Amino acid sequence: MPGGAVARVLVDSPLPQLDQFFDYSVPERFRASARPGVRVRVPLRTGGRIADGWLVELADTSEYGGRLSELEDVVSEVPLLMPEVWALARAVADRAAGNASDVLRLAIPSRYVRVERTWVAAPGDPGPLPDTPPAIHGAPAGRVEAGIARGERMSLSADPRPLRLPTGEWVGAWAVTIAVAAAHALAAGRSSILVVPDYRDQGQLEAALAASVDPRRVLRTDARQSGGERYRAFLDATRDEARIVIGNRSTVYAPAARLGLIAIWDDGDALLNEPLAPGVHPRDAALVRQEQSGSALLLMAHTRSVEVERLVEIGWVHDIAPVGSAKPRIIPTEQQATPEPGSARIPSAAWRQAQEAVREGPVLVQVARPGNAPLLACDRCREPARCAACGGTLAVPRSGGDPGCVLCGTRASAWRCPVCDGTKLRVVTVGASRTAEELGRAFPRTRIILSDGERPVLKVDAEPGLVVATRGAEPIADGGYRAVLLLDGERMLLRESLRVAEDCLRWWSNASALAAPGAPVFLVGVAGTLATALSTWRQAEWAATELAARRALRFPPAVRVASITASNAAVARAVEAVRAIEGVDVLGPAPADDGLERAIVRFDYAAGAPVARELRAEMIRVATERRRPVAGRPARRPPVLRVRFDDPDVP
Template sequence: MTDGAVARVLVDSPLPQLDHLFDYRVPARLAEAVQTGARVRVPLRTGGRIADGWVVELADRSAYPGELSEVEDVVSTVPVLTPSVWALARAVADRAAGNASDVLRLAIPPRYVRVEKAWAAGTADAGDLPTAPPPVSGFAAGRVEEGLARGERMALRVEPGMRRTPSGEWVGAWAATLAEAAAHVLAADRSVLIAVPDHRDQEQVETALAGLVDPRRVLRADARQTGAERYRSFLAATGDAARIVVGNRSTVYAPAARLGLIAIWDDGDPLHAEPLAPGVHARDAALVRQEQSGAALVFAAHTRSVDVQRLVELDWVHEIAPVRAARPRIVLTARADSAEPGSARIPSIAWREAQRAVAEGPVLVQVARPGRVPLMTCARCRETAHCAACGGTIAVPADGGRAACTLCGTTTTGWRCPVCDGTALRAATIGATRTADELGRAFPRAKVVLSDGERQVVRVDAGPALVVATRGAEPVADGGYRAVLLLDGERMLLRESLRVAEDCLRWWSNAAALAAPGAPVHLVGVGGALGTAFATWRQPDWASTELDARRALRFPPAVRIASVTAAADRVAGAAEAARRAAAGVDVLGPVHLDDGLDRAIVRFDYASGKAVAAALRAEAVRTATERRKPVAGRRPQRPPVLRVRFDDPAVP
């Protein structure tokens, strides 16, 4: 037992064997500077290295019987790691068999000394609290406000359409709803975290908040900021003043004084899935933080994800439906096998609607992909055409030549469909650029606006225009679009993914919600249950049916999965450890990957998640700490690899 000032430090390292707290003695020269949450530098015994870390706790003594190393230095005295953020990072890392330091790297921005000094010396006013925020419109009087006060978990079915703010700006009705809810929580002197997929959504929320709360109470946190701006917002959030933090998926980890609300818009969007280790989805991190903090939690969307539908059916999240069953005027339009000249493959009925609507205002045309190159499918069964030589997709080049493989360039001479033996090809989709060119020729008097990943347009005015946008890149139109044409529905559904139908329903619903009241929305070439759910605006019913199907097949989110990637023998060992950890665990695979490793999918019930995560975590630590005896005359072998990813979105 070691007495004296002791700092318990989490080392900033991706190595799984270092993912626990280390005790360090605080020297007298640093006694005033070392405090909970501060960044420090500490020695590691291996090779005499110095590592960065965070002080998680301060104690009077240590249970370690030996001599403690001293803290090397204090990087900053600012307590950037708050107790609530540490508790969240530890919990989500354990849930995903990952490192808490990896989570904290997402939560805490890099340090900027000048910003930190200005913040420490400043006395900036945080602004006034709202005094009489408007009610959360669209729902039964007081229903949402009561849920916010009780710390309830809610799934809001927001109304489609546009709404004008007091300043005259147009935003989606969903953004106005979240802003009203945030204003109510802030009025009670409690903080709010709002996570949205991208900067387009973020701008709408900030615009909606501008007329409801003091702008000094709103903090922005996203990747488009400079490092200094992001660190400035982070430091402001660590203070005692209640704030509204609006940003991307990492916003759920932001520090917040007296957290009162966590809101996630469109949780089904893939941008909410964290690609960096340990890969915890923003929805899962929000659920953990809500349970720890007691704050209210709101999932808002035009179409409900299957994951949230599961929580609703478990009564863990309460469904809040709008008072009015408002929905866009949606028309399911037959596929145009032979499009009219210059019509950009738009069926006649939708073509006439576009001609009429473009004289009154903007018309939205949603397409599947950017560029000019059309992908090809079998003309008989609509199966995507793949190259017989390498398996790449077949498309027509930009110069208009013969269809060929996009990878190896092999032409389609003698191509035959492996599904139906058909030999004829047809274009499944045409890129946004070519669609814009065709529409420009067909409507010579209308302005054509192109919005995609390279040409990002956030807003268009109410003047006549044809707006061609890829999915997810649709600009907001003042007053809403006078007509919406959703093309390439068949092509979008060809993507090989478990969530393809769910994604398509979300893309179409979000685009339809941009329409003006009474404006027609044409979905081209899609029918069946998915088309019916969209046309009747009953997306939760479709999500419930989809969840039932996944339960029968034991597919996520009815169950949880974890992918294990390593050499064949290590994959087998990890899979066996998971089987021993809990009952009902089954393993799919392994399959051989291109990099010489194998991958297996471990499937288990939610109740077994903690045991399976601990078992796979132990296997990762065992692999990382394995020592190999060097062989004379040979180059040192690479260290063994064992990668574990829970709820892996890369698994189809």
């Protein structure tokens, strides 16, 4: 065949047996448009179907000895799959025993023909590069700048306070640090990728970037955009100009010319857990991309995740000690047994401080959950109270009266604790709505602001008021809150999860960082090492202690894990395939949903590649297993074998 007449195509399919290159001949009519990175349509010999795919490479010859099928069509002549994005997708998919096409589905948005034609006709002006960005806030002078220049992996604890931008807008100090770091990379003619958990963080970071760089150099990619806007931003990112790309977890796969910096804010936030296959965390994808590209990597948070602590301890990520940051004034406070009428279960000392602080400005009250109904637990052992009939949560009805199940309505008059046989219940959580009502009665002439998932509030002004917010939904206040009350700590710690303590410390730290310098922050009803770590602002030391405990028990991230969900026989075969690999041990199997079973495979990081290969081979074997129908019987359900590496749902 003449040069470049063979197209190597990755078919867009979730089937594991199709996760490989297929060779097609390029007909003469497509010789000019068939370039690496374009979308194509190709025939599949099975059933004569036509499938979408990506033209990844062009070759002179094919190893296939027979006659090649021809490309059916070139969907778009604009290359969308950049070589560096393909290399990243292939690497992270192999690491997680997944399909590269699944990763590309996250990385490349849906096509909009009209947007594409407009973009080709009028590419637009990206604006000038910044001249001399200011020094990076919160780090030793020149330290992060030097790390960006030499492509270093860095961990930096954020300055825990709000800062005022030249525009008069208030943002977290972390946003200023990341924005200026990206400006330094941009000034050197290199792109940056900035990953944040949600739109609240993105808004702060965009405001901070506007003070450092030309807005035309900033590209936003997130689910809140229209499809056309997101596709236009993606097309702009494929150009050769240096850009700053900002968005949520899938942004880590965005194309970026001469990538100089990847920054991730608060990598421990559960919103960064990727729910779609193959479920690769953006932190892990960023580590792979940093190594492939030679860019710098900056991991920032108020509370260092245990995963980052492990990377720091093994020397893969360099810890940078923050400078010039004032620690919040944390005051651990006991939960009072019988709250004062209308005090919303706030201890007396915190109550008095709130009354004084609210005269000067806004006061934040963080609660565990939205809604109105108070949740209950055993008064003796603090076990969450559940319905004996259906297992639902017990709560006091909004209208008052006896406690009952929130699911089936069964009354709990004869409730008995299954752990300690106690019969007395106590309130452990009151929802945000109920707390706002109580505070409204206690402060009749004070403005009450409620912020939760259904009624989000992004910012509040400096006027006096009480802001009741669920965890993660706290608005930023102009000048910072004059006092912060962290309620329901006891209830937050009752959640059954390996990461519950780490999550709580992160929630409380992020809320504390919204306080004005010197303002009191009351942590209610929590004592021990968590309260000490928060009050001394030594979250990194707590993460080191937590990692040591998990290492002793062989819990992640001291080791990696993979969950295997299938029928009993399929789980047994998959487990047998990996059991002989050194450093592997297996927990289970245990019953899972839909009559399936689940086993947990634990393995050292060095064994990750062979474990992924063996489980991948087993997935292909199950997917290609012949299933002949039996006359007179209904068709059998196709076999299921689900594999999830680094599964965040493993308790």
